[in-house]
Amino acid sequence: MSCTANKEENLLKAISLVREAAKKGAQIVCLQELFTSLYFCDTEDYEHFKLAEAIPGPSSEKLSAVAKELGVVIIASLFEKRAQGIYHNTTAVLDFDGTYLGKYRKMHIPDDPSYYEKFYFTPGDLGYKVFKTKFANIGILICWDQWYPEAARITSLMGAEILFYPTAIGWATSQDEATNTEQYNAWQTIQRSHSVANGVHVVSVNRVGMEQNGAMKFWGGSFVTNPFGTILYKAPHDKEEVNVIEIDLAKTDSYRTHWPFLRDRRIDSYQPITRRFIDED
DSSP states (O other): OOOOSOHHHHHHHHHHHHHHHHHTTOSEEEOOTTTTSOOGGGSOOGGGGGGOBOSSSHHHHHHHHHHHHHTOEEEEEEEEEEETTEEEEEEEEEOTTSOEEEEEEOOOOOEETTEEGGGTOOOOOSOOOEEEOSSOEEEEOOGGGGGOHHHHHHHHHTTOSEEEEEEOOEEETTSOHHHHHHHHHHHHHHHHHHHHHHTOEEEEEEOEEEETTTTEEEEOOOEEEOTTOOEEEEOOSSSOOOOOOOOOGGGHHHHHHHSOTTTTOOGGGOGGGGSSOOOOO
């Protein structure tokens, strides 16, 4: 999905696309990161805080009514105003009957050129989360969380059958095609590895479109993998698309039984992972 500067317009567009997905047979619908606005973190601008809202709040309540009407689960990434001066990059999960199941607050917050998220978002303090929906136990992680195997592992160990990653990532239009390809391949590869290491399906949903006055092309390329990291579906880089992919959760046990990575974990040896860097005895 591409976005505009009009928050209400984006929300209505998202609802229309949720309806399209449901009509195609979707049971779980995942919207991209911060779908009610342009990706505003390219600049540090206090005006952008006006985009934030409570969760539950106006957007999640409208989507809850849609979830109930259509009988689908909706994963909705929103800019959360928790309190005066405290904001989060947060995803709300709405069950098939409109029930608000809870929220996940983005844990890893980047600060890079054109991605100045530390200016806006307080790091998540709810920990990793799994939501028991009608159709599956789902784990939610958000964009920059994608690069951290620890986040995927912990969420999987909590019982997630599918990891969903609402995302907003793109290419600077000033860079060359070889760099673009290398960046996309790294992004996809790290998430495919989460599928393999944890024996779970991964669903990564990214925005498309030119933003930042033409300086950024969001690269789309949304995809779904099975527990062996096989690509079941990949979206185009340059256009909007609604697609429904059938996932057979019953096969997860077979993958995990034949390649029992979870069985052979040496949890007694992993304490050093809690250190920033292992540079002292």
